[in-house]
Amino acid sequence: MRLEFRHVSKVFGSKAAVDNVSLSIEGAGFIGVIGRSGAGKSTLLRMINRLGDASSGQILFDDADILALSGRDKRDWQARCAMVFQQFNLVPRMDVASNVLHGLLGRRSTLSTLFNLWSEADIRRALGILDRLGIAEQAAKRAEALSGGQQQRVAIARALMQDPAIILADEPIASLDPMNAQVVMDALKRIQVEDGRMVIANLHTLDTARRYCDRVIGMRDGRVVFDGRPDQLTTGVARDIYGADASFSEAATSTEIGALGDDQEYAAAMLGD
Numbered sequence: 001m002r003l004e005f006r007h008v009s010k011v012f013g014s015k016a017a018v019d020n021v022s023l024s025i026e027g028a029g030f031i032g033v034i035g036r037s038g039a040g041k042s043t044l045l046r047m048i049n050r051l052g053d054a055s056s057g058q059i060l061f062d063d064a065d066i067l068a069l070s071g072r073d074k075r076d077w078q079a080r081c082a083m084v085f086q087q088f089n090l091v092p093r094m095d096v097a098s099n100v101l102h103g104l105l106g107r108r109s110t111l112s113t114l115f116n117l118w119s120e121a122d123i124r125r126a127l128g129i130l131d132r133l134g135i136a137e138q139a140a141k142r143a144e145a146l147s148g149g150q151q152q153r154v155a156i157a158r159a160l161m162q163d164p165a166i167i168l169a170d171e172p173i174a175s176l177d178p179m180n181a182q183v184v185m186d187a188l189k190r191i192q193v194e195d196g197r198m199v200i201a202n203l204h205t206l207d208t209a210r211r212y213c214d215r216v217i218g219m220r221d222g223r224v225v226f227d228g229r230p231d232q233l234t235t236g237v238a239r240d241i242y243g244a245d246a247s248f249s250e251a252a253t254s255t256e257i258g259a260l261g262d263d264q265e266y267a268a269a270m271l272g273d
């Protein structure tokens, strides 16, 4: 499994949100993308599963040009790289199990989806995935009745239903309190390791990147300014990535319980300021 960016750019008006990025990711692993707000992290991720198209360059997966895919091929690709969002994107009034089964949407007919005609095997699989994520007992509840951390685990379960090679997680813990953030990151990491999947996650905070990632990509103004192991992510390097001056403090990008002084500082960290 190999994902490769070749001189990829994405321009909005006169601004390059992603600016000439070239990199390759080989095999399973947990890749974190960090950088301040507006650095281009979401744009980069969204181009991989074609939620947003690149303005120029190539993205290859096992040598197939994924930017050239259309119709059925594009939908198949989108099923192979499932996306998890900051706001979970569940159907709030629908029960948890049905939300998970909707991960199969791209793979079955509209008619059977419309009438909720799931096979017994699919239902068993959905329940098995929920069990694996520790939320099987929530299966019959409406998604909106769950806590944020539980909802994000439902979103991860929905992604797993697609049996994706890649899981793309766009700020998966930015809406969660530190305790739930840890539960969700632990779940993502376990899935990545046990199943041998590739996870690429945009993360706001350095400590999370250091703790969970095998490799960290630092973006600033649309460019990759760091690409290395978490232990190479020194305070000086982080300062460069975040474009901060000498007053930059690690705590300002931390989600550690108790690491932050007050709510205001916490909010600033979440905004990447």
Ligand SMILES: Nc1ncnc2c1ncn2[C@@H]1O[C@H](COP(=O)(O)OP(=O)(O)OP(=O)(O)O)[C@@H](O)[C@H]1O
Residues within 6 Å of the ligand: 012, 015, 016, 017, 035, 036, 037, 038, 039, 040, 041, 042, 043, 044, 272
């Ligand atoms: N649809 C769009 N139209 C115009 N500009 C956009 C659009 N999407 C993103 N941008 C711009 O591209 C740049 C990169 O945005 P992006 O959302 O990728 O950054 P980010 O690093 O993910 O930030 P955040 O952490 O706040 O989500 C920003 O300047 C943003 O304003």
